[in-house]
Amino acid sequence: MADAATYTDKGKPFERDMTYIPDRLRAGDEPADPLEGAYGADPDAPSWPVEPGRYRLVAAKACPWANRAIIVRNLLGLEDVISLGMPGPTHDARSWTFDLDPGGVDPVLGIERLQEAYFNRVPDYPRGITVPAIVEVETVKVVTNDFPWITHDFFFEWREHHRADAPDLWPADSREEMEAVMKRVFTEVNNGVYRCGFAGSQEAYDAAYERLFAALDWLEKRLTDRRYLMGEAITEADVRLFTTLARFDAVYHGHFKCNRNKLIEMPALWGYARDLFQTPGFGETIDFEQIKAHYYRVHTDVNPTGIVPQGPDESGWTTPHGRG
Incomplete structure (x- = not known):
């Protein structure tokens, strides 16, 4: 956007x-x-x-x-x-x-x-x-x-x-639950990081911060005993969550002040994010240099100097995730 x-x-x-x-x-x-x-x-x-x-x-x-x-x-x-x-x-x-x-x-x-x-x-x-x-x-x-x-x-x-082995991203047997999960992911996480970063007051930021991390805690718990959001297969819900997680430590933690903790400090979410990153179709779409350039240079109200940070270390994304 x-x-x-x-x-x-x-x-x-x-x-x-x-x-x-x-x-x-x-x-x-x-x-x-x-x-x-x-x-x-x-x-x-x-x-x-x-x-x-x-x-x-x-x-x-x-x-x-x-x-x-x-x-x-x-x-x-x-x-x-x-x-x-x-x-x-x-x-x-x-x-x-x-x-x-x-x-x-x-x-x-x-x-x-x-x-x-x-x-x-x-x-x-x-x-x-x-x-x-x-x-x-x-x-x-x-x-x-x-x-x-x-x-x-x-x-x-x-x-x-579709190719013959394309995943069923919208499984009929869990569709209604998946819609509810995606709605919460969108309102509280995908949009939640922006609610923190673009808050117009301390009060608005504080409320946004609490909402975001309540949702991340819920996701951490949900992903502790299941490989993906809806169970053992990748769905659209995972795609929607992944793109925010991939940007969390590189951008949202510092730039948007979502800094209670980093993604790498949440074991289930970090393992889950690495699992998806290493799945064909996901990781090759992530360009951390482009991501950082966009947020830190375009959002001049948030980062008026335009300085783009060198970190964080990206090597962890290719380490074993242990969720197979």
């Missing part, structure tokens, strides 16, 4: 703007997801057809919300049907830019700024230019930036294009 646009007014708690372009990519012949209506999807949102090669996922490695989409694309084997464009880790108030590509231009979309794809769809688009975003290649128009539903639809709507 374009976090520079989400700072909180002084004295107020942080609130994330969750208004996105609601369009969906739908296969048409897939049965409707029975739980969609309960979890925020707009049933009347415009639909775009599932069509290999038609869309490009634009997702910066630096961003945890975009990182989810990259991981799910990898796990499901969608690399050959949905291309991937990756902006650099830093951006200004206008937009993410493709400064990692030759000439600073995305080689497929032919644009320098993701903002161009938004403006092609909605001239003078008034909200933040966020990642992940699905862009139609031919028109270079953004289709949707509704990040929770992008990964949902990768699973449910693109099944015909």
